[in-house]
């Protein structure tokens with residue numbers, strides 16, 4: 395496995411996706427992008443490098459990063475792992491060590507205390523179902539607030555906040571009804587039909603009358619509805 399090559403490919407894909415959004419930001423006269431590590435100075439004040447920005451509305455969307463556990467010797471490069479159970483101890487040696495111990499929120503160096511923001515015991519920003527924090531005028535979206543850690547959830551968080559603040563809607567994360575799960579080839583494509591359908595609030599039996607293009611996976615899937 396050539397990890398540097400994999401990471402370089404990932405970086406190139408991320409850059410390509412991101413540049414499209416950056417062009418959109420750059421083309422907006424009244425939208426300014428400040429690059430850097432943001433820290434709260436107060437409930438409505440944030441510092442990014444030498445810039446101090448103030449706003450009545452602030453949206454925290456800083457995500458998570460890998461959790462590296464504090465295991466003695468993890469940093470010293472040698473790969474040998476000691477395991478201890480009540481009745482025995484064992485040492486394992488290997489060429490590589492995969493540390494897969496979850497992710498932690500990017501909140502520990504953001505001055506949340508200066509804004510009076512509450513987090514849970516793991517550091518995730520606490521929000522209500524409208525994604526409002528305990529401080530009026532501050533919202534938290536995406537992975538940084540905990541819960542399901544998916545891109546589509548982060549995007550839906552944005553839709554909730556935008557809908558409520560700009561479009562006068564009254565959306566909550568409870569509107570996100572998870573009523574189906576599919577584990578199958580192209581399951582991501584199939585579930586899309588169901589997740590859109592759930593928004594209508596109609597009974598699933600209506601789908602029986604639909605015409606499913608042949609030959610498709612959707613056709614096969616919906617033909618199983620009576621089972």
Ligand SMILES: Cc1cc2nc3c(=O)[nH]c(=O)nc-3n(C[C@H](O)[C@H](O)[C@H](O)COP(=O)(O)OP(=O)(O)OC[C@H]3O[C@@H](n4cnc5c(N)ncnc54)[C@H](O)[C@@H]3O)c2cc1C
Nearest residue numbers: 430431432455456457458500536537538543544545546548
């Ligand atoms: C290997 C891997 C594979 C995944 N595959 C999938 C998948 O197939 N499908 C799926 O739905 N999800 C997948 N996910 C999860 C998905 O990537 C996340 O759910 C999503 O990126 C979260 O978006 P976000 O906007 O909350 O945060 P992020 O995308 O993490 O963005 C947060 C941004 O904030 C920046 N930031 C952090 N702190 C500060 C600060 N103080 N000041 C300024 N900026 C800051 C970070 O640098 C980052 O750019 C995967 C994740 C990983 C790690």
